[in-house]
Amino acid sequence: MNHWLVKSEPFKYSFEQLLKDKKTIWDGVRNYQARNNLKAMSKDDLVLFYHSNEGKEIVGIAKVVKTFYQDPTTADPNWVVVELSPVKKLKKSVTLEEIKTTKSLNDIGLIKQGRLSVMPIKPEEFDQILGLAEEL
DNA sequence: GCCAACGTTGGC
DNA sequence: GCCAACGTTGGC
Numbered sequence: 413m414n415h416w417l418v419k420s421e422p423f424k425y426s427f428e429q430l431l432k433d434k435k436t437i438w439d440g441v442r443n444y445q446a447r448n449n450l451k452a453m454s455k456d457d458l459v460l461f462y463h464s465n466e467g468k469e470i471v472g473i474a475k476v477v478k479t480f481y482q483d484p485t486t487a488d489p490n491w492v493v494v495e496l497s498p499v500k501k502l503k504k505s506v507t508l509e510e511i512k513t514t515k516s517l518n519d520i521g522l523i524k525q526g527r528l529s530v531m532p533i534k535p536e537e538f539d540q541i542l543g544l545a546e547e548l
Numbered sequence: 549g550c551c552a553a554c555g556t557t558g559g560c
Numbered sequence: 561g562c563c564a565a566c567g568t569t570g571g572c
Contacts, residue, residue, distance in 0.1 A: 554567105554568090555566105
């Protein structure tokens with residue numbers, strides 16, 4: 413199983429909204445690297461949900477319920493979507509600040525490639541983050 | 549609201 | 561195929 417992190421601006425689509433919706437189509441990705449990551453997702457992979465701009469923190473865990481297919485919002489065959497469902501809201505959100513001050517997380521894509529909106533997370537990084545969220 | 553980082557586009 | 565110009569993202 414692989415682990416991922418996706419970013420969303422809360423005013424566009426928040427984790428609370430996902431909890432309400434139970435399931436969402438992760439559309440609008442228009443970056444090749446992020447697209448490749450979407451394509452690499454398998455069913456039941458766990459996805460950290462990060463709020464950018466507002467909050468700047470990881471707020472919850474989601475999982476992949478449907479692997480990639482053509483983005484229905486565009487006719488351009490370059491772009492794909494996946495479907496995500498919420499797993500749980502974190503007991504304690506993990507802020508960018510905390511991630512930055514945690515030595516073992518200094519290599520995480522979130523810091524190294526700030527602009528990427530879908531990125532892989534190493535298993536040990538995933539565990540570290542759950543630790544910070546008091547979920548372990 | 550500014551600006552740094554970085555991806556994309558287009559001229560040569 | 562290089563690189564300058566431009567656009568977008570996201571932290572501050």
